[in-house]
Amino acid sequence: MPIRLHNSLSRTLEELRPLVPGKVTMYHCGPTVYSSPHIGNFRSFLFADVLRRFVEDQGYQVVQVMNVTDVGHLTQDDIESGEDKMEAASKKTGKTAWQIAKQYEDEFHDCQQKLHVRLPHHMPRATDFIAQMGSIIDDLLQKGVAYQQNGNVYFEIAKFPGYGKLSGKVLDELEDGARIAVNDEKKDPRDFALWKTDSKHQMQWDAPFRGGARGFPGWHIECSAMSMHYLGPQIDIHTGGEDNMFPHHECEIAQTEAHTGKQFVGIWMHARHLLVDNTKMSKSLGNFFTVADILAKGYTGLELRYGLIRVQYRQALNFTLKGLDEARAAISRVQSARQRLVRFAQGLERAGSEDVVAAVAKANEQFTAAMSEDLNVSEALAAVFDFVGVCNKTEVSVAGAKLALAAFARFEDVLGCFGDEPKADATGDAPAELLALLEQRKAAKKAKDWALADSLRDQIAAAGWKIVDAATGARLEKL
RNA sequence: GGUCCCGUAGCCAAGUGGUUAGGCAACGGAUUGCAAAUCCGUCUACCCCAGUUCGAUUCUGGGCGGGACCUCCA
Structure with missing residues (x-):
């Protein structure tokens, strides 16, 4: 049976037809490791996990990549005064950006395990792909679709006619919205950063492209670099939360396709945000639950x-x-x-x-x-x-x-939401004292001392176990 | 302002132009010494108004209500 998936790009259900028959490549926008993963994050990651599991179930060989964003994700993406999320968390806690990244990356992996996620084959960190990002930036500069101003490199939206095809955003609407970028360096407010310079930034690298200045990468470019590195210029499925659609994925398409000249993604999939108690869950509202x-x-x-x-x-x-x-x-x-x-x-x-x-x-x-x-x-x-x-x-x-x-x-x-196949009988796993109580209850039942039998059952329940009376006898199961 | 989604029984939530979704909860009954688990049964709905149709919860239009994105967010 063909697998039909909703492609955000065409806004229709499309049959999954992988580039290479029998093999499916997937890229998932992963966590930005600047705070504890919350349940909303995991709705998206669990969706990706279920997608992968089902595609495998249908006989495909899947290669799955999920990035870990540990640099460059600006708190106000396009604004000159914007601050990298990692840096902001660092300032708040006194830890270095690197420490922050490590701490939350570990916590993320811990949550994946606790939520029974089948680990993606690759979970690369953005900071390990500076060189790869650099070669894309270099190419985009050579092709003239990116330009440099004071060391900052921007992708020039006007050079990529398809910009906006995923999100349906057009310039006029954006300018009417609340999001007005104030940045004289840019030729167009929608131009986005590929490389930024900031002497105060903790995470910095010598420019990994020709003629550049020391700095750090923009947020969007990492996904293009890592996706291409592991999966090639074209992939079958790319997922993320609905908020990623714009600007993140729009920018990914622009820079990747401008670089390769090929269609980047077959099917774009976006998970709807979850609500908590019927209202939007977000950090700024403070009404969110972490997995922990x-x-x-x-x-x-x-x-x-x-x-x-x-x-x-x-x-x-x-x-x-x-x-x-x-x-x-x-x-x-x-x-x-x-x-x-x-x-x-x-x-x-x-x-x-x-x-x-x-x-x-x-x-x-x-x-x-x-x-x-x-x-x-x-x-x-x-x-x-x-x-x-x-x-x-x-x-x-x-x-x-x-x-x-x-x-x-x-x-x-x-x-993956039911658990392993249950054992036929968990009685053997119960502590010895409970087994003793169970024996006492058997005796009490035989003697028709119901009060005692019930009190023993209560004691066992208090210890977190329940008695299951079957035709073949009583056994213990964990509550 | 722009784009988009949704409105289903007590709650959560699928789906369909005419035949019981499912889960949770509740209530009866069976079973049990009493329970738990299980089984049987009950509760059987589609926001409102028009239109299309032999027939609409299901298609079309309008209305009302809720929500999301465009701004940090998965």
């Missing part, structure tokens, strides 16, 4: 992941703590069903003779169809839950249980 904040509240990475991917990436997602509670319950429903199947498969419960071949095929089909239609995760989840219902009411055979488990394993492989 959520985990500190006792939610697991899996629950957060579920909560952030359950709505299709182009829909507004209203993030609430209540939503995470729902995620917890939903995950548990899936895992309970899987555990039951594991028990059948391992002969711990008496298997029946009903088969699930048709149900498995249907679930897989619906799941694939939903995901193929622009990653409709909500609909894919519906297919999973339909399947859960079927499994729960089926006296499944051993072979059937294994088949059903394979289907769940596939859904987990793509979505």
Whole structure:
């Protein structure tokens, strides 16, 4: 089944047709490492992760690159007095820009791991690609599409007729907006920086291009350089948050295509920003949750992941703590069903003779169809839950249980929000004292001392475990 | 001001020109010593007004309401 994805450039659903059959190259605009990653960041990164997982599921070999921006991302991009995010954080904390970058890059990787992200094949830092950026700048200067003023290098928008094709922005509208760049150096307010000089800037390099001055790179150029380095001049998919569309991606297109003369990206995809309690989440409003904040509240990475991917990436997602509670319950429903199947498969419960071949095929089909239609995760989840219902009411055979488990394993492989296949019985993992309590309860039940049995159950629950009474006996499971 | 998105049952959220989405919660019942889990059942909706149509939640137009981007942001 063809994978259809929404291309921001054409504003339509397009079939994924990779440049090289069977192989898909993806580039994702990654974090700017100047503060702790928040849940909004991860809605975008998790979207990229699910995209990669599904494309792989469909048999493609994927190469995925996500950059780490550790220099050049200006707080007011085009304004002369603009300050690099890293520098601003440095000023605030007293740490060096390099320390800031390292700290938050580590934290970012930690969050990726906690949210069960399949790591991109390459996660390069902008500061490691100064030379590559330089050669592009050099070429753009040679071609006359960039110009230098007082050591600053700007890309000249007028030399690239396609500027604005992604975001639909035209000059007049921009000038009417709030964003009016005051910069006499530029020929056009929309011209953007490829290289900046600033003697006060901590991160500085000798110009990596001919005839330049010591300075640091503009924000946009890093993505062009790293994308090209790892994936070549043309890539299949490029993703980012919706805010990246303009100016970042617009600028990427201009500089990259001016440099290579080829179409840069096949399909541009942008994740909608999430809302928190029905209102915009942003740093300036201060109403944001970091990933660490959520985990500190006792939610697991899996629950957060579920909560952030359950709505299709182009829909507004209203993030609430209540939503995470729902995620917890939903995950548990899936895992309970899987555990039951594991028990059948391992002969711990008496298997029946009903088969699930048709149900498995249907679930897989619906799941694939939903995901193929622009990653409709909500609909894919519906297919999973339909399947859960079927499994729960089926006296499944051993072979059937294994088949059903394979289907769940596939859904987990793509979505990654349910967790590993549950063990048939977690009793063995429980602390010895709880096992003792469980034995005591068995005895109490036998003696029909219900008060004692219930109090033992409460004690076990207080320790974070629950008793599951099955026909084959009682066992413990983690709450 | 410009561009764009959305308005679905208690909540979250898919989808469709005429046949039960799904999750969570709630309420009955089965099961259980009582529970938990599970199963069965109940609650069955599409902002408003016109239009197109045999028929619209689903297409068209208008209205109202909410939100996003254009400005640091994923």
